[in-house]
Amino acid sequence: MGHWFHTNIVEPGKLPLLLALASFVLTFVITRTITRLIRAGKGPFRNVSSAGGVHIHHVVPGVVLALVGGFGAVATGREGAAAALFAVVFGIGAGLVLDEFALILHLDDVYWSDEGRKSVEVVVLTFSLVLLTLGGFSPLGVNELTGDERQNRGVFVLTLAVNFLFVLLTLLKGKFRTAVIGTLVPFVAIVGSLRLARPGSFWARRMYRRRPKARARAGLRAYRHDRRWNRAVRRFQDVVGGFQERSPLRVGHGRSDDGPPDPR
Template sequence: MAEWFRRTVVETGRLPLFCFFAGVIVGFLFIRFSVRMIRAQVKWWPGNVTPGGGMHIHHVVFGVVFMLLAGVLSFVVPDERTVWRSVLAGLFGVGAALVLDEFALILHLEDVYWSEKGRTSIDAVFVAISVTGLLVLGVRPVGIEDLVQAGIVGGGLLGYSLAAAVALTYLGLAATTLLKGKIWTGLLGLFIPVLLFVGAIRLARPHSPWARWRYQEPDPRTAAKLAKAKWREVQLRRPAIKTKIWLQELVAGHHDAPPER
């Protein structure tokens, strides 16, 4: 394991990235443990940060401070100081975890942390961990240089033009997949291109922008597509979503608070 870590992470210069990855995971697990202790009103746990006046300081504030501190200091530390750059990357990862854990609060501009809308924050953290994990392992989004180096297209102006066309095609497929409501498929497809073809060809989710634009026409064919998309959502996707929610709440707690009016 140590040899794999040295070859895959240290020797490739990805140690700061790994520390950022570890910082996101550690920061997310710690803050979720903290908020669950606070919600359960455990007496020995410190509780919320509430200075004079009863104002509750959300942990997204501390996340922003950590990210700014680590980001500014990273410009000061020379590139050859790998250890210090890795420490700052870890601190930046902790700050990013605190910010993403309250992503739903930023998105809706209201405290929806324990409500149904609050699950958006968990999705954001899971996406960040997944994408960063792929980068740590050396999996990169397909770019022009990658296509040329892989020999898919030749060098020179013509080769780079073809590579650019292929890369733009991938981006178009990714945009189509995301518009069809398939967030995970679209993001992971940037690293595994075959997923983009699958996501772009298959039917859109019934409440996605693509479905609103393409499946609402008074035409038997589009009506059949919408009906099939709704059937897939209920029969196939909903059980998968329930499994995902079960896993999220196992880690992050139950998001069952009624929405504030």
Template sequence: MQLATVEVEVVVTVPNQGIGLWMLGAFVLTFGGTRAVTRLIRAGRGPFRNVEVGGTHVHHQVYGILAMLVAGAIEFSYRPGTPGAQILAVLFGAGAALTVDEFALWLHLEDVYWAQEGRKSVDAAFLAVAVGLLLVAGFNPFSDIGQGTANRLVFAALMVVNLTLCVGTILKGKTALGVIGLLVPVVVGLVGVLRLAKPGSPWARWRYRPGSRKAERALRRYPPDRRTRLDALKDFVGGTPHR
């Protein structure tokens, strides 16, 4: 008796773990290079100058937005393999860095690059790097939820709880913790929501009456002239803003 031979082709999809690293590396290098160039322009040193077209200052976020649009359009349309995927990751990361470097401009709708408000751009870049590192390390709260209705209900309840904690953390003025908490469920959000709110945050305005014990504790904990080692690092990376 002759047995029939059945060939079974098993296709295993392996995610390209290096794509995120290419994107993150391009982001860090572009952001660092951009800050170096803008600081030279600010000091009047070197060959670099602001780009103007018809008397209008062309901010570098324009190039960043175009780079991200091109990278996204090509990726979604053609899904290139190696090395095209890596090239698009570098293009997108570089474009994101140029755009995030002027985050304060598109938040305030005015050129506050070297003002105190411009420090939000450095904050946004630091946050983007932190999230990028978590993604490269493989943090994914949406994986391995299991099969079955019970598992999905538990997962949905956990996501609702985590989202509530993250929103509460952001309302307390701790935006970085709130965003990171989306990738590290419950633990980070719980830490952020239990801590004292920063003065001027929505939570402090709603919950801390002027002159109350919590309002005074918040002012002592976060005085207006408070400086930390992280602030010194931001000055080193982004330059000292105008006082």
């Protein structure tokens, strides 16, 4: 195990990336645990993150830590104790920021709402991409080229262009997650680009406008796909993000209007 770790992680310079990923996941888990305890009114945690009556979301220190860790990592390189330290700092900051990704996206405190599920989705997607990178995958299939093919600029550029085209087609067909994963695993993008587009996507609006049978097939396939997977995805998000919990308590971490309490 030690030999494998040194050969595949330490020697290629991937240790900072592994430390950043570990601190990222750990920070997200700890943050979600604390916010769920605050929401339920349990434990020693209280909503003390305020200054001058203004609530400070944890995305704020997250941005600061991510900037410190990112600039520090660029300045120190990929080796040494300093690089490892800044990788951990960056991972902590990224975990805090992406835990409130939905808040940044909607410019509203949607932490416990359905819109807040986007934060969990982005965290899982980020974890998957970094894990693939640790596994040796490179953007647009560069890792699949031999040394001679990389030296041949024509083959290199053509490979990048073709794989990018598949990713772009997948994105135009409304399959964002598939397109993102496809940047590291080209086969996923190829499959996504060849299958029917999702209803409402740019591709469906343009290409299926005069093809009622294609529109019907696309709608039926999307319905079956969503019916099969959405329930499992929501259950996973409920377990990870705590969306199933309900509490009448208000501890000052939600909306300040007279609507339903949002006691995070």
